[in-house]
Amino acid sequence: xxxxxxxxxxPETVEYQLRTADESSxxxxxxxxxxxDTVDGETDAVDATxxxxxxxGLSGYNYAYLDEHTKRxxxxxxxxxxxxxxxxxxxASRPMPLARGWGTGGIQASLSILGPDDRFKVIDQGADESVxxxxxxxxxxxxxxxxxxxxxxxxxxxQTRHRIPEEVLTDDQILVLQVPIxxxxxxxxxxxxxxxxxxxxxxxxxxWVHLYxxxxxxxxxxxxxxxxxxxxxxYLMDPSPIPRWDVPKLDDADNLFVFAxxxxxxxxxxxxxxxxxxxxxxxxxxTVERFGGQSCHACGSTDTYLVEVSEEAxxxxxxxxxxxxxxxxxxxxxxxxxxxxxxxxxxxxxxxHLDRGGVDWGPKTASETTGSRKTAAGKTKSPGGExx
Amino acid sequence: MTLLSATGLQTVYxxxxxxxxxxxxxxxxxxxxxxxxxxVACAEADLxxxxxxxxxxxxxxxxxxxxxxxxxxxxxxxxxxTTGMVDYDGYDGNLLAVDYETRHDLRTSDIALVHxxxxxxLNPEFTGGGNVAEKLLSAGWRSYEDVRDRVQELFEATEIxxxxxxxxxxTYSGGMQRRVQIARAxxxxxxxxxxxxxxxxxxVSVQARVLDMFRQVQREEGVACVVVSHDLGVVxxxxxxxxxxxxxxxxxxxxxxxxxxxxxxxxxxxxxxxxI
Numbered sequence: 001x002x003x004x005x006x007x008x009x010x011p012e013t014v015e016y017q018l019r020t021a022d023e024s025s026x027x028x029x030x031x032x033x034x035x036x037d038t039v040d041g042e043t044d045a046v047d048a049t050x051x052x053x054x055x056x057g058l059s060g061y062n063y064a065y066l067d068e069h070t071k072r073x074x075x076x077x078x079x080x081x082x083x084x085x086x087x088x089x090x091x092a093s094r095p096m097p098l099a100r101g102w103g104t105g106g107i108q109a110s111l112s113i114l115g116p117d118d119r120f121k122v123i124d125q126g127a128d129e130s131v132x133x134x135x136x137x138x139x140x141x142x143x144x145x146x147x148x149x150x151x152x153x154x155x156x157x158x159q160t161r162h163r164i165p166e167e168v169l170t171d172d173q174i175l176v177l178q179v180p181i182x183x184x185x186x187x188x189x190x191x192x193x194x195x196x197x198x199x200x201x202x203x204x205x206x207x208w209v210h211l212y213x214x215x216x217x218x219x220x221x222x223x224x225x226x227x228x229x230x231x232x233x234x235y236l237m238d239p240s241p242i243p244r245w246d247v248p249k250l251d252d253a254d255n256l257f258v259f260a261x262x263x264x265x266x267x268x269x270x271x272x273x274x275x276x277x278x279x280x281x282x283x284x285x286x287t288v289e290r291f292g293g294q295s296c297h298a299c300g301s302t303d304t305y306l307v308e309v310s311e312e313a314x315x316x317x318x319x320x321x322x323x324x325x326x327x328x329x330x331x332x333x334x335x336x337x338x339x340x341x342x343x344x345x346x347x348x349x350x351x352x353h354l355d356r357g358g359v360d361w362g363p364k365t366a367s368e369t370t371g372s373r374k375t376a377a378g379k380t381k382s383p384g385g386e387x388x
Numbered sequence: 389m390t391l392l393s394a395t396g397l398q399t400v401y402x403x404x405x406x407x408x409x410x411x412x413x414x415x416x417x418x419x420x421x422x423x424x425x426x427x428v429a430c431a432e433a434d435l436x437x438x439x440x441x442x443x444x445x446x447x448x449x450x451x452x453x454x455x456x457x458x459x460x461x462x463x464x465x466x467x468x469x470t471t472g473m474v475d476y477d478g479y480d481g482n483l484l485a486v487d488y489e490t491r492h493d494l495r496t497s498d499i500a501l502v503h504x505x506x507x508x509x510l511n512p513e514f515t516g517g518g519n520v521a522e523k524l525l526s527a528g529w530r531s532y533e534d535v536r537d538r539v540q541e542l543f544e545a546t547e548i549x550x551x552x553x554x555x556x557x558x559t560y561s562g563g564m565q566r567r568v569q570i571a572r573a574x575x576x577x578x579x580x581x582x583x584x585x586x587x588x589x590x591x592v593s594v595q596a597r598v599l600d601m602f603r604q605v606q607r608e609e610g611v612a613c614v615v616v617s618h619d620l621g622v623v624x625x626x627x628x629x630x631x632x633x634x635x636x637x638x639x640x641x642x643x644x645x646x647x648x649x650x651x652x653x654x655x656x657x658x659x660x661x662x663x664i
Contacts, residue, residue: 205526206511209518212525215532216515216554224471281532 012384029066064111064144070094074112074267077149078258081269086231087199088182092267098141103161104262106178107136110159113174114144121148121155125332126163134159150337153353164246166304166335168351168361169255171272177240182268184228184238205235207279211355212356226284228278231270239276245288245305249362250276288363294331299342303350306331390477391579391612393436394458396471399455402426404469412639414655419450426550429455429468430636437580438559442613444627446659452502452523452636454584457616461501462491463583472489476529486576496526498571504584506565509572512558516548516568518638519557523575542571547601563594570602575607581606582614587622599625620660624648 062068077091096104114120122137124130129149136159138147149155152165159176169175180281185195188206198204207228214221225241229250239247239261250257250270257270270276280286295302310327333339341348351359400408405424412428420429430452435441436587445453459470459644462483474483479490479499486494495501500523503509510519524535543550546567552560556570565627566586573581586602587595603626606613615626623630623644630647632640640653651657 118562201492203492203526205522208525209511209514209522212532213515213518213554214520216517281535282530284532 009365011304034250045304061143064095064114065139066108066111071112074108074260076150077267078113080110081258081267082256082271085271085274086234086235086237086268088266088268090265091267093262096262098135100263101180102132103136103178104157105260105264105267106159106161106176106374107139107264108262109176109260109267110136111140111144114140114146115159119147119149119154120144120158121150121152121158123158123165123335123337124161126307127336129336129340130253152335152337162241162243162363163305163334164242164249165340166350166362168354168359169253170354171254173255174258175255176258176260177242179240179259179266179340180262180263181226181267182238182259182261184226187226199235202234207236210294211279211281215281220284221280228279232274232277233277236279237268237270237276243289243305244278244286245363247278247286248288249278250274250324252276252360265381271298291331296333296339296342297330297340300346301333301339301342304338304342305334306335348354389439390436390475391439391441392476394460394472394474395434395437397427397433397456397459397474398429398431398470399452399465400469401429401467413635414639417635419452419636420430420470428636430633432457433472433638435631435638435641437612437614439579440610440612441629442615442627444623444630445471445616445633446618446623446630447633448618448659451461451633452634453616453618455536455636456633457501457582457584457614460580460614461499461584462486462495463501464491467536495521496506497576498579499651500576500578500581502566502569502573502581502583502586504588506562506569509569510557510565512556514557515554516557516564517543517553519568520572520575523572527576538575539571542575545574545601545605546571547597562589563598566590566598567601570605574605574611578607578611580612580614582616584616586615586617595622602626632659 019200064071073092075257081089082085084123093105094109096106098104098107120127120137120140123134123142124133127133140146141148152158152167152169155173156177157174158165158169159178161178164175164177183192183195185198185204185207186192186313188210189195190200210223211223211228214223223244225243227236227244227247229237229239229247231237233310237259239250252273252275253270254272258273259268259270261267278286289305291302291306293302296304296306309330309332311330333342338350351357352360399407402421404426405421407423408421408426408428410557411421411423413431420426421428433456435443435456435523445456447453455468458465459472460474464470470484472484476483476494476498479486479494483494486512501509501555511522514522517536520539520542521535524538529535529538530620540550543553548564548567548571552564557565560568570586572584583602587598590598599622606626613626615623617623627644630642630644631638632647632653634655639658640647640651647656648660
């Protein structure tokens with residue numbers, strides 16, 4: 001019976017099994033004392049196996065890490081998501097080599113649509129340099145043999161966590177957003193079953209009450225991220241934790257947005273040129289973040305999403321170990337790759353790479369902002385005006 | 389003009405059999421079928437409500453009042469088997485057969501229910517104003533100021549302190565919560581309001597004020613109403629016509645004054661004698 005099995009198996013494996021069997025028999029014959037030769041022999045065998053694996057490199061993996069069935073499954077869900085904009089499509093989310101919640105959905109979506117000719121960019125809250133972004137980029141580089149880039153205009157596929165780039169995306173590009181919580185309604189009702197029924201019947205009264213109570217409390221809608229957004233006039237969508245600043249970019253865009261959640265195993269999408277409207281009252285409009293006329297300390301931009309950074313003032317003497325060191329609050333562009341470009345060329349518009357003008361992308365179009373940059377300090381930036 | 393008319397309303401809990409109806413009701417003295425054990429909550433109920441009219445339904449606990457009211461208010465209990473025909477002026481077809489979406493639309497704009505239990509009707513985490521606003525927002529109101537004004541108007545009409553508008557509903561007293569439910573029911577100017585035991589859990593003086601307020605608002609708005617109560621006083625105060633129910637069947641109906649002064653059915657006589 002043993003012979004039967006052995007002849008069925010590939011010759012290499014047979015050899016290996018025979019050898020270990022011989023050696024183990026030698027070891028038992030030797031009694032309790034195990035000769036050093038035997039140990040070396042066993043280690044050699046393991047090393048040889050490991051070496052064989054090592055020389056294999058990542059060719060032991062399928063192209064782009066995921067097996068073809070998984071990729072097909074993800075792509076199929078993506079197609080369905082594109083067909084029903086804003087609807088959450090379930091898919092078989094696989095375990096990935098990092099914890100769920102760290103971009104596993106985004107990685108599965110990206111790796112499923114990457115091809116050898118694609119250029120891939122990964123950003124984590126606007127930065128290409130974050131550890132997570134760098135590692136995801138490296139995984140794709142190693143397994144899919146693609147080129148990576150940090151230049152938004154140069155990338156075919158961009159995976160992002162919690163930001164949409166400042167530069168206008170084109171119809172050749174796909175943006176994959178990592179999503180931690182898929183249902184906008186979960187904020188008002190923790191029951192997914194009840195929420196699915198609400199989606200089915202477009203019954204969003206409860207979310208409207210949430211907005212109403214928000215205005216009662218704050219005088220305006222102050223949801224900072226995950227702003228509830230109506231897609232194609234039908235489905236209420238959680239646009240992932242992008243700031244309000246980025247929400248208008250989803251409306252009538254040239255590119256495809258794919259939202260993928262690994263933990264919740266859901267994919268949804270906003271296809272190109274879909275109407276995307278943030279929920280708001282007719283007399284309490286949707287507003288984006290205001291920075292009080294601040295500009296980026298590095299590139300001077302006033303028309304980008306800025307983040308506050310608390311840093312030591314420039315010329316503090318570290319040697320004196322002075323505990324009264326002054327910290328100052330500075331504003332910096334959140335999109336680091338565009339900030340680098342603006343440092344080279346401060347007047348660079350967000351649609352510099354496009355032939356056509358009048359591109360509507362985000363809170364302010366590039367043509368509107370180029371003239372008023374830097375001089376706009378002091379003016380309110382948001383279309384919605386001041387808080388009441 | 390008849391706003392709503394119902395014929396042959398029937399709600400059965402349990403499997404039911406062919407002899408359920410003949411073996412239950414007033415003649416049999418029970419609402420449980422001796423053959424199959426099913427409970428016939430209400431059966432063979434015919435009624436109609438005219439525009440602006442208040443119809444009272446009285447009866448003891450378990451007589452089928454609430455089952456009847458829930459059917460009229462399009463509230464569905466998945467455990468029950470319901471049959472019958474409800475004709476509503478604003479809808480073409482049987483109200484009992486409508487799909488979820490039509491039912492939701494009708495419940496938002498045309499037919500409102502004030503639940504017996506506050507938990508069923510209000511979301512305690514929302515503010516009192518938010519609970520009333522939900523009705524307006526579901527009906528498609530999109531101007532914050534309009535919603536705000538309407539909620540305030542309803543709070544004034546139902547005598548809820550307007551200062552408390554933005555407090556969580558869970559901090560309201562029982563009487564206030566009941567008023568919020570009524571305000572919510574009236575928010576979108578419905579054609580019909582179904583009140584299920586409007587005075588449950590309220591003390592006598594609060595009961596009187598809630599009923600007084602409701603009677604006034606009902607007259608002003610001219611909204612038709614079905615009031616379900618075990619309390620004859622409530623029905624006497626509000627209703628133009630009254631149905632008396634027992635063991636799931638309507639045993640007597642007529643003008644409220646006639647039923648109260650000259651009860652024909654033995655049970656109605658006992659009921660009235662026990663109160664007055």
